[in-house]
Amino acid sequence: MLVNLIRTLCLLFLLAACTSAPHKAGLVYADFPETHELKGEAIPLDTALFRYPFRIRVQEDKVFVLDLHGTDHFCHVFRYPDFSYWTSFGKRGESPDEQLSVENIRWNGKKLWLLDANKSELTRFGCALSGDSLFRQETVKLDRALLRALDFAMVDDSTFIIPDYSGDNRFCRVNRQGRLLHKMGVIPSSNEEALQNARPALAQAWRSFIDYNPRNGVLAAVTQLGEVLEVYNLKDSTHVVRIGLHGEPEFKVAEGYGIPTGIMGFSDVQVTDKAIYAVFHGRSFKEIMQNAQKGIQVDGGQYIYVFSLHGEPLCKYVLDHYIYGISVNESEGIIYATDVNQDDPIMKYKMK
Template identity: 45%
Template sequence: MRFFLYILLTGILSVFYSCVGSSDPRYPRYTVFPEEKAVTAQEMSLDTVFFRYPYRVTVRDSVAIIMDLHNDNHYFYAFTYPEWKAIAPFGKRGEAPEEMLSAEMFQFSSLDSVWILDANRMLITRWSVSPEDKTVSRKEEIRLDKKLVRSLDFYRTDSAFLITDYLSDFRYHKVSHRGKPIKSIGEIPTEINYEQDTHPALAQAWRSFTDYNPKNGIYAMATQLGETLEIYNLKTQTHNVIYGPAGEPQFIAKGGEGFPTGIKGFVDIQVTDDYIYTVFDGMSWKERDKFYERGMAAPKGGHFLYVFDLEGNPVRKYTLDKNILGIHINEKTNTGIATCAESDSPIVTFKL
């Protein structure tokens, strides 16, 4: 089915589940944002590099890295910033030993610490960028323990990797820098009672984008389906769960396959020193399916930027004039950079 294929291409996994009832609401809801603002995005001119699906962007030390999810050759490209002059592609797609079978997420910590997760190889690699030599070289690889099954999102801290759980037994794992599980934390904050044998599917339904800020200890998760935000404060060991109007991910099972019945939710998340920024889609799967029935591609990304405080209280809602995917927010300059798969340019910028 066309829309089911789209789920696979955008990295959202289908789910098989059945529920046996639900309880009263356990978690607080937000309904509106105190402030709302319309924002105009400006396209950026980059060196001649073709992107098929510009997915994520991050800037550090006068270097920008763009991840191309559905590329022909390389998953990543490094550029000078703010000039956007090409440095080098890296993360070659292929089956050779040092090539990549997949790229789920990356973390750009410094010029010599670009961390990349390849779920299909169960591997995290570290890369180093040299703007002067115009090279990006592979420096280290960490093979993940098979107990982790399939890791789809991660963040490297000074002491461990934070890796989301795939089997629904926990919410995330602390994993050593050698790839070995140390501790498993949390549970999926659903308000629906599920049969035990559907729990692996439940984990797929609750697949979330994550980010962590070591300064404030906030580790945040935003669901790709539905509208649920989770905030773990690793310094105070507290956990907040906040539901939006669309609630948790919704699905039905038909003919042995799982189909979303609610909305496409958050698209990216960034935790800054003071706020949590999220890109939000919000289109229902019924609406998206109508595009495919007409032989058209559904919109890619969302045109809402939601801002929450570090406890999950809604602060501000921005409405952009373009759909965006990945974000990089600079609070010092009050600007945002985003990837855009529906523009002639893969990068747009906007003022907040």
């Protein structure tokens, strides 16, 4: 499983494209004022469905789990809080009403959206009148001007934000019809050589996971390589770059493509009403490959970093499991997480 992940990661970097990007210095953080160790509770499930549980979303009385390598369906739904199985959707296949892939799922009010990068489509699902299943309500074909979309966020009912992998900018604003409205932001790299001579590779290496909270207007992006957090406030147009001890994404150029070196960085981020939560790995590719050769196949991050809405480091949680995706409930003080390494992949952590 781990070797397949590394191959997939390298392939994703090979799929991006080119052009230019200016840069600016970031604010370095060295540590967090608080560190807490958390012990998780595995949630027992009444069915075995998952191959690679990548994302988890808790919405009212339902829990949605995205299986990145799902066999029959990519998404599975459980009742909350007892986690009994409800239904599956996002059927895998090549027909018009099926999915070739699912990169992320998002809620906007009562509307559930998913992104299929292989089809370059966003699809909206709704609940059937019988209340026992979900069905496709709308499909949005993305503008051809957009390169392969690997993540998205909802700004409002009529606008999506999608990371820009052309290297020109950081994000694309896309309307409800899938058309590109405009681009915003820049890659905040200090790598002058890459900016001048290897811009396609730089764009690939800076692949980021994003989240947006419409209540406070904060858009957060965390790099899959290295240790960089960006915070954009879309209400006051401020932008902060925070760089950790592992620095910017590291890569080498081979035949014009960016091949990751350095470390695995972040794998998920959530912007709540009060803070920004991000799953951090911090393990080098060398270490990952050495462990794989020894038969040690542990995948995921053992840390959750908590930042303020302005990007200041607040707290570091050290976990007893390696996780990938999170769903944070600040009012209940609970974090649900996915662990791809075990048969019961949903973990529950109580925050301190």
